[in-house]
Amino acid sequence: MIARHAASDLAHRLGEHAEAVCRHYLSNGRRQGTYWTVGDVRNAPGRSMFVRLQPSPKGPPGKWTDAATGEHGDLLDVIRESLGLVNFRDVADEARAFLAMPDVESEQRPTMKPPSARTGSPEAARRLVAMSKPIIGTLVETYLRGRGITTLHGTAALQFHPHCYYRPDDHGPTTTLPAMIAAVTDLDGHLTGAHRTWLASDGTGKARVNTPRRAMGDLLGHAVRFGVPGSVMAAGEGIETTLSLRCAMPDMAMAAALSASHLAAILFPPNLRRLYVIRDRDPAGDGARDCLLERATDAGIEAIVLSPAMDDFNEDLRHFGLGAFRASIADQLMRKDCIRYLTEAA
Structure with missing residues (x-):
């Protein structure tokens, strides 16, 4: 009964993300209207198998039928057959990993080793x-x-x-x-x-x-990116801080490294010539600024620090308003960048 309940719950959760499941496990298929079509449940090319992607009077999302063979099932069956798994535990583990769910049974047994690091992996x-x-x-x-x-x-x-x-x-x-x-x-x-x-x-x-x-995943050197960097871009720590600067200059490419240490290690695009470093007013922010300035200089990239009046740019934006915030940024930009980015944003 417990296994049946667990299977039903997993199938339901997979059904909430039916298209994502199909794109991953039935990659040889494609979406057609409200269905995903593929050759069969083992991911063969073709169009005889139909997976429902949205709720309908005929049933919940995730249910599928193979018109050629008469086979039918849910997304747990898709995972089992596409990967060639046999045991339900293996299928359930794969489903939980896809959904980024914890292994509930492992949580309830403290003597067992913790869940695999896979749950925090790039995959x-x-x-x-x-x-x-x-x-x-x-x-x-x-x-x-x-x-x-x-x-x-x-x-x-x-x-x-x-x-x-x-x-x-x-x-x-x-x-x-x-x-x-x-x-x-x-x-x-x-x-x-x-x-x-x-x-x-x-x-x-x-x-x-x-x-x-x-x-989660592999963060060092990488970032949350807004826009395609050309010869000029800005980089900061937090997402909200970076997005705040972007409100003043929406056409400048920007990247949020997510922490001071990761900002210091962010990788430079090959065509970058000028980098604006978004500073946070704290010791960690000062350390990241100094390290990044040194790395940029060594790489032949002009680096310019943008400093907030308060603790960070989001606080500046909320406290002073966009107009005053934009004016404070203008005083810190190269003149040609001020003309290019702030004039277009005005």
Whole structure:
């Protein structure tokens, strides 16, 4: 009975992300209307198998039928057959990994070793991003606008997940909370990690948990990117800080490295000639600034520090308003960049 309940719950959760499941395990198929079509459940090319992607009177998403063989099932069957698995435990482990879920049985047995690091791997990050959706009209938009960030075009790196798993630091029970998901990518645009900001249920702030922000995957040197960098770009630590500067200069490419140490190690695009370093007023921010300035100089890149009047640029934006904030930025830019970026943004 327990196994049957677990299977039903996993199948339901997979069905909530049916298209993402199909894209991963049935990669030889493609979407046609409200169905995913493929050759068979073992991912052969073709069009005889249909996977329902949306709820309908005929049944929930994730249910499938192979018109050629008469086979039918759910997305757990897709995982089992496409990977050639036999035991339900192996299928369930794979499903939980795809959903970035914890292994509940392992949590209940303290003598067992902790879950595999795979749950925090780049692959787990990729799956989490694939299961998320654009931010417009979601709690993420509410959250960002509440912080004075209103320039939201070109923010495809940010996504919304309505039920992102959160495990407390004290190993308390795992819960689900809405979250802003940020895709971390390398210089070629390949996803290497993800950053989660758990939000309050109404989007008016962060969730009331001990660590509302966490990253996963391969982060060193990489960043959450907004825009395609040319010869000029800006780089900072936090997502909100970087997005605040972007409100003043929406056409300048920017990158959020997610921490001071990662900002110091961020990789430079090959065509970069001038880097604006977004500074936070704290010891860690000063250390990251100095390290990044030295690395940029050694690479032949002109580096210029942009400093906030208060603790960070988001605080400046909210306290002074966009007009005054833009004026304070203008005093720190190269004249040609001021003309190029601030004039176009005005």
